[in-house]
Amino acid sequence: MATMTQWALLVVCASCCGALLSAMPAAASSVLAAQDAGVQQPRGNRSLRGGAAAQPPPAPTYVYAWAGPKDPSLGGKDSLFVISLAGKEYGKVVTVVPTPYAGLEPHHCSLSVDRRTLACGGLFAALANGPGILFFNVSSNPRAPTLIDPATVTQPRFGAFVDEFVPTPDGGFLVTLMGSPTGGSPGRIARYNAARQLVGEYPDPAKFPDAVTLPSFNPHGMGVSWGHKIALSVDYLEPASTLNGQVIQKRSTLRLWNTSNWSAIMETIDGSGAEGHINGPMDAVAIGDTGTFLFGGGNGYIYYLDGRGPATPHSPKLVWDLLGGAMDRTSYGCILYSFRNGTRLLASAFVRDMVQLLDTTNPLKPKLLDTLQMPKGAGGHVVRLSADESMGAVTTYFLDEGAVGQVHFEGDMTVRLFKLNAKATKITINKPVKSVLDFKKKMGAQGAFRPHGVAFY
Ligand SMILES: *[C@@H]1O[C@H](CO)[C@@H](O)[C@H](O)[C@H]1NC(C)=O
Ligand SMILES: *[C@@H]1O[C@H](CO)[C@@H](O)[C@H](O)[C@H]1NC(C)=O
Ligand SMILES: *[C@@H]1O[C@H](CO)[C@@H](O)[C@H](O)[C@H]1NC(C)=O
Ligand SMILES: *[C@@H]1O[C@H](CO)[C@@H](O)[C@H](O)[C@H]1NC(C)=O
Ligand SMILES: *[C@@H]1O[C@H](CO)[C@@H](O)[C@H](O)[C@H]1NC(C)=O
Numbered sequence: 001m002a003t004m005t006q007w008a009l010l011v012v013c014a015s016c017c018g019a020l021l022s023a024m025p026a027a028a029s030s031v032l033a034a035q036d037a038g039v040q041q042p043r044g045n046r047s048l049r050g051g052a053a054a055q056p057p058p059a060p061t062y063v064y065a066w067a068g069p070k071d072p073s074l075g076g077k078d079s080l081f082v083i084s085l086a087g088k089e090y091g092k093v094v095t096v097v098p099t100p101y102a103g104l105e106p107h108h109c110s111l112s113v114d115r116r117t118l119a120c121g122g123l124f125a126a127l128a129n130g131p132g133i134l135f136f137n138v139s140s141n142p143r144a145p146t147l148i149d150p151a152t153v154t155q156p157r158f159g160a161f162v163d164e165f166v167p168t169p170d171g172g173f174l175v176t177l178m179g180s181p182t183g184g185s186p187g188r189i190a191r192y193n194a195a196r197q198l199v200g201e202y203p204d205p206a207k208f209p210d211a212v213t214l215p216s217f218n219p220h221g222m223g224v225s226w227g228h229k230i231a232l233s234v235d236y237l238e239p240a241s242t243l244n245g246q247v248i249q250k251r252s253t254l255r256l257w258n259t260s261n262w263s264a265i266m267e268t269i270d271g272s273g274a275e276g277h278i279n280g281p282m283d284a285v286a287i288g289d290t291g292t293f294l295f296g297g298g299n300g301y302i303y304y305l306d307g308r309g310p311a312t313p314h315s316p317k318l319v320w321d322l323l324g325g326a327m328d329r330t331s332y333g334c335i336l337y338s339f340r341n342g343t344r345l346l347a348s349a350f351v352r353d354m355v356q357l358l359d360t361t362n363p364l365k366p367k368l369l370d371t372l373q374m375p376k377g378a379g380g381h382v383v384r385l386s387a388d389e390s391m392g393a394v395t396t397y398f399l400d401e402g403a404v405g406q407v408h409f410e411g412d413m414t415v416r417l418f419k420l421n422a423k424a425t426k427i428t429i430n431k432p433v434k435s436v437l438d439f440k441k442k443m444g445a446q447g448a449f450r451p452h453g454v455a456f457y
Helices: 004-014
Strands: 062-069 079-084 092-098 106-111 117-122 133-137 160-167 173-179 188-192 198-202 219-225 230-235 253-258 267-270 284-286 292-296 301-306 317-321 336-338 344-349 354-359 367-373 383-385 391-395 414-420 436-438 449-456
Touching: 062 106, 062 391, 062 414, 079 449, 106 160, 117 160, 117 173, 117 449, 160 219, 173 219, 188 219, 219 292, 230 284, 230 292, 284 336, 292 336, 336 383, 344 383, 383 449, 391 449, 414 449
Parallel strands: 106 449, 219 284
Antiparallel strands: 062 079, 062 449, 079 092, 106 117, 117 133, 160 173, 173 188, 188 198, 219 230, 230 253, 253 267, 284 292, 292 301, 301 317, 336 344, 344 354, 354 367, 383 391, 391 414, 414 436
C-alpha cells in the first residue's frame, strides 16, 4: 500500500486534473430491437423525468467541460468551461467558472435528469483536502452556472477517488468512488438525491467495513436498468497502487446490484477466467432499459452481460474487439456511451486515438458503422452525446500522475465536437476548425488545462 505521504506528494507534484465522465442516463424506455421479446417497452413512453410521457429531448445548446490547470503555480483553478453551440458562437468558450481549488484532478461530470444540477468529480480531492463532489447550479442560467457552496454538500466518508456519475430518475446521482479515503480498498458507491443530499454509501459500511468483507471493490464504471431494477458496476483498479514502486492492482470483478436495496451487492462475478481475461474493466453501460449491459474489459474487448434472472452465475460474453485482432492487447481509457434505445454504442480507445460507432441492435454481434479517427497522440477518452443524440463530444485528456505515479496519458488536451447523421450511422464534423477546442491555449498565462469530463446541456 502506498502511504498517505506519497499520495500527498502526488497531489503536490502532479496537480493535474483528470476527468471522467458520467453517462447520460441510459434513459427512458425504448425498444431494444434484438433478441428479447418480453422486455419490449413502448418507445419514449416512460420518461426518467418522473414517469410522465416523454417530451422530445431538447436540442443541445451548451457543452460543459471540466478541467484543471496542468501547472497550478501559474494561477489557474479547477474550472468549469461553458462552450456555446449557437450559430457564430459554435465552439466558443463563453464562460469559465473557476472553483476555489486546484489539484482536485477534475474527472467526470454529469447533468441531472431534471437539468438543474451539474455534478463534477475530483479524482484526487482526498489528497488535495478539497471536496470530491461538486455541484453547479445550472437551473436558471445554463450559460453561467454557479458553484453550489461546497460547505453545504456532505462528502462521502467511506469512499473517495470519485469516478463516474449516473443520473438517477429523481434528479440525483449515483457516484462511483474507486478507493477508500486513503486510496486503498474498498471503495464505495454513493447516492445523492435531487436536493444534493448524501443519501448513503454502499454497500452498507456497517456490514461490509473492509477489504476482507468486500474484496477488490474499486468501482469505476456503472450502468443501471431502472425498469428491471438491476445495476452493473465494474471494478477497475486500486488508486494508490498506481504510484511509483507499487504493483498496479487491476481488478476483474463485476458486481450486480438490486436497485431496490443497495445495502448489499446482489452478485459478484469473477471475470478473470472469461474469454480474453477481463483485466481492469473501466466502464459499463446499460443497453436501453433491458437489464442487459455492455462493458469494456480493460483488454481491448467489449463484453455483454445479461443481468436478469437468478444467478447461475451470470457470465460475461466477449462480443467485440476494439483493437481489431491486434496481438498487443495494451488498452486503457475505454469509455462507453450507449444510445437511449440501445441500438448504438460509442466506444473510445485512448491507445488508438479514436471513437468507434457500433450498431448494437444485436448486442451479441456489434457491427462497426464508423470511426472518429483523431491524430496520433491525441488520445480519446470520455465520449458523450446530447440528450437528442444528434451530436457528441470527446475529451482527450485521461490522466497524468506526474513524477510520482505510473499513469502518464495526457493526450492532446482537447475537446472535440462531432455530429451524427439522422440514422446515427455516420460521424460527421461540420465545422472542423471550430470543432477542436485546444485547452492547451484557452487560458493564456495560466497555461494548459486538462479537460476530462464533458456533458451536454
Ligand atoms: C404511456 O404512459 C402513459 C402514462 O405515463 C400511459 O397512460 C400510456 O398507456 C402509455 N402508453 C403506452 C403505449 O404504453
Ligand atoms: C439555483 O439558481 C436559481 C436561480 O438563481 C435559484 O433560484 C436557486 O435557489 C439556486 N439553487 C441552489 C441550490 O442554489
Ligand atoms: C430486490 O430487492 C427487493 C427488495 O428487497 C426484493 O423484493 C426483490 O426480490 C429483489 N430482487 C432480486 C432479483 O433479488
Ligand atoms: C436489504 O438487503 C439486506 C442485505 O441483504 C437485508 O438485510 C435488508 O433486510 C434488505 N432491506 C430491505 C428493505 O429489503
Ligand atoms: C434507435 O436509435 C437509432 C439512432 O438514433 C435509430 O436509427 C433507430 O431507428 C432507433 N431504433 C428504434 C427501434 O427506435
